[in-house]
Amino acid sequence: MNATQDKAAEPTGNVKVTRQDWLDAALAALLKSGVEGVKIQPLGVQLQVSRSSFYWYFTSRKDLLRALLEHWQRTNTAAIVAMAERPAQTITEAVGNVFRCVINPALFDTRLDFAIRDWARRAPDVRAVLQASEAERLEALRAMFARFGCPELEAIARARILYYMQIGYDDAQLNEPMEARNRLVPSYLIGFTGQAPLQSEVDALIAYARAVDAGENPK
Structure with missing residues (x-):
């Protein structure tokens, strides 16, 4: 397991949702609005977490799209x-x-x-x-x-x-x-x-x- 995986495996602080929660929200957005609808800030609002939660699991929007x-x-x-x-x-x-x-x-x-x-x-x-x-x-x-x-x-x-x-x-x-x-x-x-x-x-x-x-x- 690399350092990124170690970090993702042990969320702390204001991290309230899992990587799968972000991925599920992104999938729902993709199905509803296409790839243009997959945006970090609206997904964070939907999940009621800050952007820092996203960056705990993904390095960028491109990383999320790759997932x-x-x-x-x-x-x-x-x-x-x-x-x-x-x-x-x-x-x-x-x-x-x-x-x-x-x-x-x-x-x-x-x-x-x-x-x-x-x-x-x-x-x-x-x-x-x-x-x-x-x-x-x-x-x-x-x-x-x-x-x-x-x-x-x-x-x-x-x-x-x-x-x-x-x-x-x-x-x-x-x-x-x-x-x-x-x-x-x-x-x-x-x-x-x-x-x-x-x-x-x-x-x-x-x-x-x-x-x-x-x-x-x-x-």
Whole structure:
């Protein structure tokens, strides 16, 4: 542990909130107003602490913004990679695992993904981070399809179809009821994989979606 970490681990005096409190407030501001809304003084007012509290945990606003990007990578990007690598008996089950990721906002925060994309349009350094994360996501999906016997070019194409369709689907903001999406699950799996799913896979995925819709956080 370095000196900065030692300092952050032992707040004293007028430090009333944690590093995570600052990060959560910054995330909320990013989602509401974009990166321009992430400013130290308004966040301090919201948290009811002085600026000195901020500098206990972060060296600058740039440091805070870097922490936001790291949080996004540890959550959204890591979730897609983990679900693509999750053990499965069939390719339809594997794609169903990826569906679980985007169904559950506790795993993948769609609003945060679009906030990062909006930020990246105006910041070349953030755009580079976004591109690297997207390459990591696509590689995980390509490897998933390859694991089940897809030839190289087909695996690349199917990974892109699955990934970019999901991004476009979320961007369209259809706001359709969960049951409407559930009725299409078997056809979606056929479309993405070229194979008919087992009924048990469909049932498990629909049960997962219903649990999320009911406010639960299933595994």
